[in-house]
Amino acid sequence: MMKLNVFGPYFGLPDASPFCIKALILLKMSGLDFEPVKMSFRKAPKGKAPYLDDGGTIIADSHFIMRHLERAHGADFSGGYSAEDLAKGWAVARMLEEHFYFLSMNVRWLEDDNFWKGPYQFFADAPSILRPLIARMIRGKVRKAQHLQGLGRHSAGERLELAIGDLDAVETMLGRNSHFLGDSVSGVDATVAAFLWTAECRHFRSPIGDHIRNRPPLMAYLQRMRDRYFPGFQE
Numbered sequence: 001m002m003k004l005n006v007f008g009p010y011f012g013l014p015d016a017s018p019f020c021i022k023a024l025i026l027l028k029m030s031g032l033d034f035e036p037v038k039m040s041f042r043k044a045p046k047g048k049a050p051y052l053d054d055g056g057t058i059i060a061d062s063h064f065i066m067r068h069l070e071r072a073h074g075a076d077f078s079g080g081y082s083a084e085d086l087a088k089g090w091a092v093a094r095m096l097e098e099h100f101y102f103l104s105m106n107v108r109w110l111e112d113d114n115f116w117k118g119p120y121q122f123f124a125d126a127p128s129i130l131r132p133l134i135a136r137m138i139r140g141k142v143r144k145a146q147h148l149q150g151l152g153r154h155s156a157g158e159r160l161e162l163a164i165g166d167l168d169a170v171e172t173m174l175g176r177n178s179h180f181l182g183d184s185v186s187g188v189d190a191t192v193a194a195f196l197w198t199a200e201c202r203h204f205r206s207p208i209g210d211h212i213r214n215r216p217p218l219m220a221y222l223q224r225m226r227d228r229y230f231p232g233f234q235e
């Protein structure tokens, strides 16, 4: 059976990472047998989660996991959509994964109260005397990555404006569809649901989460995806 290496549930989410939630949804969508297991940084080929262990072949990155499921197992994430629709899906997935992600993680890692009740929990297994030191070091790396990526240089208000721009684009394209591209589910739904869910997470004080909660079409979509792929999931 395939093993999906993830961080595990945190903060009332099925996983701490939106990329891991995306991969969990993709595996569930595929209908293939798999089990989620705790990732190990030592074994992660790219130093990140998720990665998939398929009978000893390791595939790192949620995108390449999706392609592997298609190529090696015949999974079909196209939802029957046209190339033009799928191109829209690709563009939105990149927007959420390579832009919105940094805005949403900035709130989680770099706002003090969110950090201490949030990512600080990741270091629970570290020896107690070293724990604050390790946590501060990793937080410093996140701050540096945000600065290098560029979004970390904006004010909080500017970052919120950018995040709302992304969410408005998602909401407009979603329109009255039950799923992102229309009435059938497709691969991009794994990304849209995972990133909305993570940003909406009530464990954190976040104006991005507040915005999502104030948009009924986004909340209805998220609820539909949660009911479909995580029925009975308790926050």
Ligand SMILES: N[C@@H](CCC(=O)N[C@@H](CS)C(=O)NCC(=O)O)C(=O)O
Pocket (backbone or CB within 6 Å): 016, 017, 018, 019, 047, 048, 049, 050, 060, 061, 062, 063
């Ligand atoms: N492009 C990757 C991104 C995965 C990713 O950034 N994972 C983060 C968690 S959200 C991670 O493992 N970070 C650990 C690190 O950078 O040390 C994917 O799609 O899987």
